[in-house]
Each structure stands twice: as structure tokens, then as C-alpha cells.
Amino acid sequence: MTTISKDLIAATSTPIILAVLNQGESYGYQIIQKVKEASNGHLQFSDGTLYPILRKLEDKGFIVSEWRIAENEKRRRYYNITEQGRDHFKNEQTSWNIMHQLIIQLWNQPKTILA
Amino acid sequence: MEPTQNHFSLTTQLAKWQQTMAHGSLTSDDLTELTDHLTEEISSLQKAGLNDEEAWMVARQRIGQPVVIEAEFRKVNPDHLANRNLVMMFWGAIFFMTLQIVCFALPSIINSFFRPLDSRGFPSNLLSATDVRNMLYAEIAIIAVFVLAVVFKGNRIVAWFSEMIEKYYFVCCLLLLVASPFLISFNDMMVLNHLIHGMRSVYSPEIQTAGGVLSFVIYIPLIAFTVFYTLRYRSQDIRNIASFAGSINWQASLMLGILFKLVSLSTYSFFPVSILNTILPTIIFFFAGWLMGRSKRPWVNTLILHSPSLVLLPLALLPNSVGFGDMFNFLCKFVLPSAIGCTSSILLYRKTQLA
Numbered sequence: 171m172t173t174i175s176k177d178l179i180a181a182t183s184t185p186i187i188l189a190v191l192n193q194g195e196s197y198g199y200q201i202i203q204k205v206k207e208a209s210n211g212h213l214q215f216s217d218g219t220l221y222p223i224l225r226k227l228e229d230k231g232f233i234v235s236e237w238r239i240a241e242n243e244k245r246r247r248y249y250n251i252t253e254q255g256r257d258h259f260k261n262e263q264t265s266w267n268i269m270h271q272l273i274i275q276l277w278n279q280p281k282t283i284l285a
Numbered sequence: 286m287e288p289t290q291n292h293f294s295l296t297t298q299l300a301k302w303q304q305t306m307a308h309g310s311l312t313s314d315d316l317t318e319l320t321d322h323l324t325e326e327i328s329s330l331q332k333a334g335l336n337d338e339e340a341w342m343v344a345r346q347r348i349g350q351p352v353v354i355e356a357e358f359r360k361v362n363p364d365h366l367a368n369r370n371l372v373m374m375f376w377g378a379i380f381f382m383t384l385q386i387v388c389f390a391l392p393s394i395i396n397s398f399f400r401p402l403d404s405r406g407f408p409s410n411l412l413s414a415t416d417v418r419n420m421l422y423a424e425i426a427i428i429a430v431f432v433l434a435v436v437f438k439g440n441r442i443v444a445w446f447s448e449m450i451e452k453y454y455f456v457c458c459l460l461l462l463v464a465s466p467f468l469i470s471f472n473d474m475m476v477l478n479h480l481i482h483g484m485r486s487v488y489s490p491e492i493q494t495a496g497g498v499l500s501f502v503i504y505i506p507l508i509a510f511t512v513f514y515t516l517r518y519r520s521q522d523i524r525n526i527a528s529f530a531g532s533i534n535w536q537a538s539l540m541l542g543i544l545f546k547l548v549s550l551s552t553y554s555f556f557p558v559s560i561l562n563t564i565l566p567t568i569i570f571f572f573a574g575w576l577m578g579r580s581k582r583p584w585v586n587t588l589i590l591h592s593p594s595l596v597l598l599p600l601a602l603l604p605n606s607v608g609f610g611d612m613f614n615f616l617c618k619f620v621l622p623s624a625i626g627c628t629s630s631i632l633l634y635r636k637t638q639l640a
Contacts (some may be wrong), residue, residue, distance in 0.1 A: 192537050197321075199322045216348065216354065216633040217322060217326070217347050217349060218348045218355065218357070219349060219354060219357045221315060221322075221360045222360060223588055225361040237314075245317060245321075246318075247314070247317075247321075
């Protein structure tokens with residue numbers, strides 16, 4: 171299985187988390203489960219390192235968090251995307267689409283044109 | 286053959302893991318969240334058929350090495366570790382002050398109830414050899430309990446205390462500020478010497494005043510720093526005095542009010558009545574105004590800052606030796622200097638902002 175580099179995971183973490191939260195409220199463990207399921211196990215990272223990224227996104231005002239009592243009777247922190255977060259997510263989507271198209275185009279071009 | 290699972294306790298492992306993580310850059314909220322993550326992972330693995338030990342090994346592997354998690358959290362909470370040490374250091378000093386009261390001042394005060402007092406209110410006889418021996422036994426017992434607690438439960442105590450300080454920061458700071466006049470006066474060396482050794486006649490009033498100023502200079506900043514670092518520990522945004530000023534809300538205003546009123550009030554007990562009584566509170570509240578002016582709601586916060594004056598109102602009516610004698614004195618010498626200092630500072634700040 172191809173392992174994705176740390177740098178690429180770090181670069182994509184913000185749009186990935188915002189994409190999950192754009193679907194609705196979630197908490198740390200659930201966010202990771204959703205990402206892992208969607209990636210078919212290609213993404214390998216330490217789960218614990220997700221939380222500092224959530225703090226950074228909260229500092230930037232892209233997400234908000236709230237402590238509530240979960241179904242297991244314990245305190246749990248739930249995350250929600252903000253309007254500012256949605257705007258940022260749309261920008262990220264556009265940027266990533268441009269990058270995606272660029273990469274596909276360059277990869278699919280015949281070698282002769284490049285040379 | 287005995288299954289290995291019998292020797293494995295999930296609760297113990299989880300507690301050990303939490304202790305390792307608690308020493309780093311994680312706040313208590315961060316740790317709660319990570320623990321919730323770990324327990325969710327473990328229970329989902331158990332449902333998939335793994336035993337306790339296997340589930341623990343896999344979940345621990347998935348959440349990541351403590352060193353890796355710690356490194357990432359240090360990037361978002363860079364000051365947390367240093368802050369915790371400062372908070373512990375300052376609260377340690379407060380704890381020592383309290384211990385000093387329990388070990389020295391309290392026995393002497395209790396002793397004074399059982400002895401006839403002289404005209405100045407001090408016990409007429411010195412402590413007897415038996416009294417001193419009994420005090421010694423009691424103090425050895427107290428110290429022994431503390432030493433044992435620190436040796437055997439040191440890590441737990443630190444984790445519990447740092448969690449309590451973070452959760453109940455407002456109550457802790459408010460209690461400290463309200464208790465500070467008692468803490469300071471009972472720790473005042475002159476008072477301790479009076480009570481314990483009955484050496485009241487040795488010191489002249491000048492030396493007693495100097496002793497009062499000494500404790501004023503040491504203890505009030507100590508309490509102020511304890512409160513500041515506790516608030517800073519709670520909120521990662523407070524990195525310096527200016528950003529602290531920006532984050533001042535009604536709770537911080539109330540605490541600052543108690544602290545600054547206490548400082549102004551102590552100038553009356555430590556200095557003989559002079560122009561200093563008016564100048565010092567003006568300067569102190571000029572600084573308070575500097576802080577309030579930078580907060581989000583300067584005027585509301587200023588009102589709350591001055592609210593402890595209401596509690597001190599009875600002082601206006603107490604006779605001159607204890608209180609201010611009358612309302613006019615109270616207003617002119619206590620309320621007005623602070624109000625003028627504070628308001629002028631805010632207005633000055635506003636003017637420079639507009640210009």
C-alpha cells in the first residue's frame with residue numbers, strides 16, 4: 171500500500187477536517203474514523219496529533235468547540251464549522267481543484283511536448 | 286496456563302498514560318479529550334473481539350507516541366509547561382504562608398484565649414515549656430503528614446491541583462484575594478514575634494512600621510503574581526500585561542478591584558497619615574486605569590473595579606483609629622484618589638488612541 175508522506179498529510183489536514191465538519195457537528199474520534207474510512211486506510215498518522223490542528227483551526231475562527239455530556243455520560247468536546255470556516259473551505263476547494271487539474275494535465279501530457 | 290489478561294488492568298494502564306501526558310504541554314481539557322478518544326478506540330476494538338491487553342496495545346499505537354503528541358501540542362500551547370511551573374511555585378509560596386499560620390500564629394492565638402491579656406491586648410505570660418513542647422509535637426505531626434503525602438502521592442497531588450486550579454480558577458483567585466488581608470497580617474513577622482515571644486516591648490513603633498512596609502512589599506506582589514499566573518495558566522491568550530489587559534472581563538475587574546483596594550488600604554495602616562495616603566492610591570489606580578482602558582468594556586469594568594469600596598463602606602463609620610472616622614474622610618482620602626487616578630488614565634489612553 172502506498173503511504174502518503176507526512177508533508178502531504180500536513181498540507182491537506184485543514185481542508186480535510188473542514189470537509190468533515192462541513193457535513194455536520196462531530197467530535198475528535200468520529201472525525202478520524204470518517205477520514206480513515208474515506209481514505210480506505212491510505213492515510214496513516216498518529217490520531218493524537220489531530221487535536222492540536224483542531225486548536226489551530228479554532229484559533230483562526232474556522233471552527234468552534236463546545237463541551238457537552240456525551241451518551242457515555244462523560245464530557246465530550248464537539249466541533250462545528252463557522253461561517254468564516256465555510257468561506258475558507260470554499261476557497262480551499264477552488265485551490266485544490268486547480269492544483270488537481272494542473273497535476274492531472276501535466277501527468278497526462280505526452281512526453282514529446284514536454285521535451 | 287493462566288491467561289495474561291488476569292495480570293493486565295486497563296484502568297491502571299490508562300491512569301499511567303494520563304499521568305505521563307499530564308506532565309507536558311496538554312491542558313486538562315486536552316487530556317480529557319484525548320482520554321475520551323482512547324477509551325472510544327479501546328471499546329470499539331473490544332467489540333471487534335480483542336481482549337483488554339490487545340485493545341490497549343492497538344489503541345495506544347493508533348493514538349501515537351506520547352513524545353509525538355507532546356511535540357504537536359507544544360506548538361499550540363507553547364507557554365503551558367513554563368506556566369504550570371510558575372503557578373505551582375506561586376501557589377507553593379501561598380501554601381507555605383498558610384502553613385506558617387497553622388504552625389505559628391494559630392497556636393499562639395488559641396493560647397492567648399486562655400491567658401489574661403494586658404492593656405495592649407497581648408497575653409501577659411510567655412508560653413510555658415509544656416505549651417511549646419505540645420506545639421512541637423503537633424507541628425511534627427502536620428509536617429510528617431505532608432512529607433508522607435508528597436512522597437507517596439506527589440504525582441497525584443500535582444495532577445489534581447493543576448486540574449483544580451484550571452477548572453476553579455476564578456473561585457481560587459477570589460478566595461486568595463479575600464483571604465489575603467488575613468494571610469498577610471498573620472504572616473507579618475512583627476505580629477508573629479509579638480504573639481510567640483511576647484517581645485512587644487523590644488520593638489519601637491518605627492521598627493514595627495518598617496516591618497509592616499516590609500510585608501506589604503513582599504506579600505502583596507506575591508499574591509498579585511499568583512493571581513496573574515493562575516489566570517494566565519487558564520487562558521493561553523494572556524502572554525503579557527498588555528494582552529492580559531485586552532482580555533479583562535468583569536471577573537478579572539473584580540479581582541483587580543479587591544487587590545488594588547487592598548493595596549491602597551494597606552498604605553493607611555503602614556504609613557502614618559500623610560500625603561502618601563492620597564498619592565499612592567492615585568498612582569496604583571492610574572495603573573488600574575491603564576489596564577481598564579485597554580479592555581473591551583472599559584467603563585463597565587471600571588465600575589466593577591471600584592465596587593469593593595462598597596464592602597469597605599463600614600470603615601467610613603468606624604472611629605478614626607480603626608476606620609476613617611466619617612464619610613467625608615472616606616470619600617476624600619480613599620474613594621476619590623482611586624477614582625481620579627483611574628479615570629484620568631483611561632481618558633489619557635482614549636485621547637492618545639484618537640490622536
